[in-house]
Amino acid sequence: AQSVSQHNHHVILSEAASLELGCNYSYGGTVNLFWYVQYPGQHLQLLLKYFSGDPLVKGIKGFEAEFIKSKFSFNLRKPSVQWSDTAEYFCAVSRGSTLGRLYFGRGTQLTVWP
Amino acid sequence: DTGVSQDPRHKITKRGQNVTFRCDPISEHNRLYWYRQTLGQGPEFLTYFQNEAQLEKSRLLSDRFSAERPKGSFSTLEIQRTEQGDSAMYLCASSSVAEGRNEQFFGPGTRLTVL
Numbered sequence: 001a002q003s004v005s006q007h008n009h010h011v012i013l014s015e016a017a018s019l020e021l022g023c024n025y026s027y028g029g030t031v032n033l034f035w036y037v038q039y040p041g042q043h044l045q046l047l048l049k050y051f052s053g054d055p056l057v058k059g060i061k062g063f064e065a066e067f068i069k070s071k072f073s074f075n076l077r078k079p080s081v082q083w084s085d086t087a088e089y090f091c092a093v094s095r096g097s098t099l100g101r102l103y104f105g106r107g108t109q110l111t112v113w114p
Numbered sequence: 115d116t117g118v119s120q121d122p123r124h125k126i127t128k129r130g131q132n133v134t135f136r137c138d139p140i141s142e143h144n145r146l147y148w149y150r151q152t153l154g155q156g157p158e159f160l161t162y163f164q165n166e167a168q169l170e171k172s173r174l175l176s177d178r179f180s181a182e183r184p185k186g187s188f189s190t191l192e193i194q195r196t197e198q199g200d201s202a203m204y205l206c207a208s209s210s211v212a213e214g215r216n217e218q219f220f221g222p223g224t225r226l227t228v229l
Contacts, residue, residue, distance in 0.1 A: 045220075046218075090156050101159040
């Protein structure tokens, strides 16, 4: 069955620390990859996406993610976090050919202390 | 605001009652998705439409659940004979097939509490 794993459920960092959130998926075919963010009291927003091409993708607010096909991974990174990055982060995968459902990980809660 | 909207935002009901939620997608989007999210979990897919056609239903969607998108615009999700286990956030998302990519935009959700 298709699954998406986010290994860190809660990450606590101080401002200016570097961030890396792990995401692994189990599907072996062509995939589209996404990171969504949910700030407190707000709805899910797209942070960045990968469809094809350069495996290093840049998103909003200084976030980036690297697609490593051999490792079935799509880890999210940010070199220096801010207090305003406190949110829940979800990795999601869809099969590239069907443009259908998204499979989500269970999310990582990031807390950044000022 | 031209994003995805959902109504109501909150619904409290008693076990056994029927509830209906509405989703209005981004106007030019022809795909509409329903997901359910419980505490501590990521969204789980329920069903999706392309225009008015329901293309896929999850096994999570029991016979008590039904979704419609009669004119290919807004959609409704009905839950009959609600159970306490139905308590969750119900999310709607939309996307455009014309763009050839599956970038889904989410609404604020309807939080259902079944007492």
